[in-house]
Amino acid sequence: MTDLTMLGKKAKKAARVLATCDTATKNAALAAMALSLRQNTDRILSANERDVAAAREKGTGDALLDRLRLTAKRIDAMAADMEHVITLEDPVGTVLDTIHRPNGLSITKVRVPMGVIGIIYESRPNVTADAAALCIKTANAVILKGGSDAIFSNLAIADALREGLEGAGLPADAVQLVPDTDRAAATALMRLRGYVDLLIPRGGAALIRSTVENATVPVIETGTGNCHIYIDRDADKAMGVSIIVNAKAQRPGVCNAAETLLVHEKIAADFLPLAAASLEKAGVEIRGCERTRQIIPCTPATEEDYATEFLDYILAVRVVPSIEDALSHIAAYSTLHSEAIVTENDETADYFLRHVDAAAVYVNASTRFTDGGEFGFGAEIGISTQKLHARGPMGLSELTSYQYRIRGNGQIR
Amino acid sequence: MTDLTMLGKKAKKAARVLATCDTATKNAALAAMALSLRQNTDRILSANERDVAAAREKGTGDALLDRLRLTAKRIDAMAADMEHVITLEDPVGTVLDTIHRPNGLSITKVRVPMGVIGIIYESRPNVTADAAALCIKTANAVILKGGSDAIFSNLAIADALREGLEGAGLPADAVQLVPDTDRAAATALMRLRGYVDLLIPRGGAALIRSTVENATVPVIETGTGNCHIYIDRDADKAMGVSIIVNAKAQRPGVCNAAETLLVHEKIAADFLPLAAASLEKAGVEIRGCERTRQIIPCTPATEEDYATEFLDYILAVRVVPSIEDALSHIAAYSTLHSEAIVTENDETADYFLRHVDAAAVYVNASTRFTDGGEFGFGAEIGISTQKLHARGPMGLSELTSYQYRIRGNGQIR
Numbered sequence: 001m002t003d004l005t006m007l008g009k010k011a012k013k014a015a016r017v018l019a020t021c022d023t024a025t026k027n028a029a030l031a032a033m034a035l036s037l038r039q040n041t042d043r044i045l046s047a048n049e050r051d052v053a054a055a056r057e058k059g060t061g062d063a064l065l066d067r068l069r070l071t072a073k074r075i076d077a078m079a080a081d082m083e084h085v086i087t088l089e090d091p092v093g094t095v096l097d098t099i100h101r102p103n104g105l106s107i108t109k110v111r112v113p114m115g116v117i118g119i120i121y122e123s124r125p126n127v128t129a130d131a132a133a134l135c136i137k138t139a140n141a142v143i144l145k146g147g148s149d150a151i152f153s154n155l156a157i158a159d160a161l162r163e164g165l166e167g168a169g170l171p172a173d174a175v176q177l178v179p180d181t182d183r184a185a186a187t188a189l190m191r192l193r194g195y196v197d198l199l200i201p202r203g204g205a206a207l208i209r210s211t212v213e214n215a216t217v218p219v220i221e222t223g224t225g226n227c228h229i230y231i232d233r234d235a236d237k238a239m240g241v242s243i244i245v246n247a248k249a250q251r252p253g254v255c256n257a258a259e260t261l262l263v264h265e266k267i268a269a270d271f272l273p274l275a276a277a278s279l280e281k282a283g284v285e286i287r288g289c290e291r292t293r294q295i296i297p298c299t300p301a302t303e304e305d306y307a308t309e310f311l312d313y314i315l316a317v318r319v320v321p322s323i324e325d326a327l328s329h330i331a332a333y334s335t336l337h338s339e340a341i342v343t344e345n346d347e348t349a350d351y352f353l354r355h356v357d358a359a360a361v362y363v364n365a366s367t368r369f370t371d372g373g374e375f376g377f378g379a380e381i382g383i384s385t386q387k388l389h390a391r392g393p394m395g396l397s398e399l400t401s402y403q404y405r406i407r408g409n410g411q412i413r
Numbered sequence: 414m415t416d417l418t419m420l421g422k423k424a425k426k427a428a429r430v431l432a433t434c435d436t437a438t439k440n441a442a443l444a445a446m447a448l449s450l451r452q453n454t455d456r457i458l459s460a461n462e463r464d465v466a467a468a469r470e471k472g473t474g475d476a477l478l479d480r481l482r483l484t485a486k487r488i489d490a491m492a493a494d495m496e497h498v499i500t501l502e503d504p505v506g507t508v509l510d511t512i513h514r515p516n517g518l519s520i521t522k523v524r525v526p527m528g529v530i531g532i533i534y535e536s537r538p539n540v541t542a543d544a545a546a547l548c549i550k551t552a553n554a555v556i557l558k559g560g561s562d563a564i565f566s567n568l569a570i571a572d573a574l575r576e577g578l579e580g581a582g583l584p585a586d587a588v589q590l591v592p593d594t595d596r597a598a599a600t601a602l603m604r605l606r607g608y609v610d611l612l613i614p615r616g617g618a619a620l621i622r623s624t625v626e627n628a629t630v631p632v633i634e635t636g637t638g639n640c641h642i643y644i645d646r647d648a649d650k651a652m653g654v655s656i657i658v659n660a661k662a663q664r665p666g667v668c669n670a671a672e673t674l675l676v677h678e679k680i681a682a683d684f685l686p687l688a689a690a691s692l693e694k695a696g697v698e699i700r701g702c703e704r705t706r707q708i709i710p711c712t713p714a715t716e717e718d719y720a721t722e723f724l725d726y727i728l729a730v731r732v733v734p735s736i737e738d739a740l741s742h743i744a745a746y747s748t749l750h751s752e753a754i755v756t757e758n759d760e761t762a763d764y765f766l767r768h769v770d771a772a773a774v775y776v777n778a779s780t781r782f783t784d785g786g787e788f789g790f791g792a793e794i795g796i797s798t799q800k801l802h803a804r805g806p807m808g809l810s811e812l813t814s815y816q817y818r819i820r821g822n823g824q825i826r
């Protein structure tokens with residue numbers, strides 16, 4: 001197995017160089033990295049062919065094969081995304097606060113890079129380029145650990161990015177990919193204390209759990225979304241139907257999709273048949289509580305259903321006697337990602353906003369908007385479901401820390 | 414052993430109530446808690462006598478006994494500190510950002526409480542009251558786990574605080590103390606996932622290490638300080654002597670005390686004899702590198718000395734050929750807490766500020782100022798030595814998270 005300590009040392013060294021680069025230097029590196037991606041298209045495509053062939057041999061389904069497959073167009077899009085990062089504002093160096101103390105000390109709080117960021121991901125090979133771009137823009141060195149399915153593609157992409165960095169006069173080791181694909185390498189990265197300042201796991205619940213269980217470096221948990229839509233007694237019913245169908249079925253495999261519908265009992269008899277008709281048309285299976293089943297025909301919901309992030313065309317439904325019961329249900333099952341109320345009553349809306357503990361709380365909109373792009377961040381490294389450091393969509397600023405710089409003229413205590 | 418899950422559930426329930434309290438309600442609770450401390454002085458003193466007697470029996474030294482011992486005056490000071498927190502600005506509810514999206518969504522980023530904060534501490538019983546005050550002010554429920562030496566004092570203080578909370582109409586469970594004193598209870602608190610939103614260990618390096626190793630809840634590492642003072646070739650020598658003596662000897666047992674002195678070779682022959690004379694007068698033992706020992710008589714320094722947080726009247730010294738070597742030494746041994754340069758050269762000062770990765774970087778001032786009070790924060794829960802979420806002295810804001818509140822009129826994707 002690769003000695004991750006070596007990677008850590010190289011990353012730390014690269015991070016020290018990056019930390020003092022100005023924005024223009026970092027942007028020039030991003031441009032060179034994008035160019036290098038384009039110039040290495042053939043090499044990346046043939047590496048990708050190896051991954052696709054291996055996956056096909058393993059009997060991987062068409063949908064997953066498509067996620068894995070690269071084309072010249074997709075590589076060009078990857079490069080374009082990298083170039084887009086050039087246009088984003090550089091958060092590093094921003095003065096966050098200035099404090100003048102009575103003893104003459106002048107304290108400046110300045111945004112600085114995190115240092116070394118580790119990213120463990122399972123998804124498509126474009127994450128290799130996306131994550132590297134956001135880290136370089138924020139002057140962080142990055143250690144990437146992708147999934148085994150995409151290893152040859154990831155290595156080829158990382159090589160291209162490193163070539164670009166070197167061409168621009170920055171250390172290639174600012175972007176490193178762990179060449180091992182086994183779990184032991186991932187665990188070693190989670191325990192690289194003294195080298196990794198922040199580890200972001202991007203993937204399914206099992207990866208997040210394993211990271212939290214094993215990590216000794218600081219972690220941001222991301223992307224587990226058991227999201228609820230609560231249809232209040234004062235809801236606009238047509239709006240409610242449109243929102244639940246969108247939140248559930250527009251793209252059910254993502255973390256900001258809704259998994260449970262809560263309906264106030266006063267509106268349930270009117271609302272549920274309308275919603276069921278539209279959901280059925282969208283191909284959604286409904287699993288309802290007893291009171292739901294008195295109104296619409298559906299599978300009985302179990303306690304487990306309410307706790308499950310289906311990521312599929314399945315929706316759990318519960319009729320609740322009051323907003324308090326809706327809030328209790330959400331407090332019991334929410335993963336603190338995104339929660340929504342549909343209501344025309346401003347007071348009820350305010351009450352919901354103030355009482356729900358989640359990264360994003362919506363009034364009269366789909367939970368599907370919890371996304372860096374939709375929030376206008378220009379880029380996103382993931383969606384945090386913890387409360388420490390970052391919450392919800394994480395953009396460039398969330399990849400930074402801060403430092404106090406203090407100037408005196410001999411002050412002592 | 415106490416079922417910590419029960420404590421976690423109660424804390425979460427209390428946190429939900431606190432989260433929607435306004436500032437006046439929280440301040441009234443703090444006033445009631447302070448009053449209750451004063452009213453329960455006798456009970457707290459007799460509990461403290463049990464702790465002191467047990468410690469004396471164990472052969473605890475006078476200095477530690479003094480840290481443990483409470484008096485009516487100290488309890489009054491504890492209450493006064495709590496009342497001081499009332500005067501501090503409440504960060505909860507502050508609008509951090511407002512975003513209007515082209516699709517009509519209005520996004521507000523609002524400061525919210527963390528939820529449930531766990532604090533493991535080894536120090537004096539007043540931490541029980543201090544930590545509770547800061548958590549209540551920021552609408553967080555707190556689970557406290559103090560050291561075994563102070564268990565009866567801590568329980569009596571926690572009881573008084575809980576009485577105060579209840580009297581003010583807030584849930585007593587907003588402040589809970591783990592009654593067990595063994596390590597297993599601490600480990601259970603570190604692993605209370607789903608209940609603890611943030612765990613702050615306050616104590617020695619062993620506690621921090623054990624927390625990082627065992628915790629599955631988000632942690633902020635605090636208070637390990639291997640701090641350096643670098644005397645540049647362009648330093649004012651008298652200022653340098655005054656700063657190193659203060660940073661080392663004014664209170665050597667604290668995390669912002671200096672542990673290593675780095676001296677530029679061009680100034681070493683002049684500076685070291687001056688410094689050594691003053692340090693000797695302050696009772697400091699010097700352990701020097703070979704070049705140091707050519708200038709002043711002292712014990713040879715080992716590699717381990719440079720890596721050690723002495724917390725004692727011991728100072729490691731190294732002569733360095735350049736600022737680059739000073740920076741490399743700091744990068745190799747720093748715990749990212751506080752680092753200082755003494756120089757009259759502005760360019761060198763800037764260079765140092767931009768190249769040192771630490772929570773607080775000083776020009777011409779003692780590292781002893783890294784402290785919430787000295788920074789003007791009014792209160793401090795600890796000093797973070799990690800880069801995630803909070804860095805350096807943590808005040809009230811650092812005990813909060815944020816939430817995105819989104820209002821729409823039916824938006825879907």
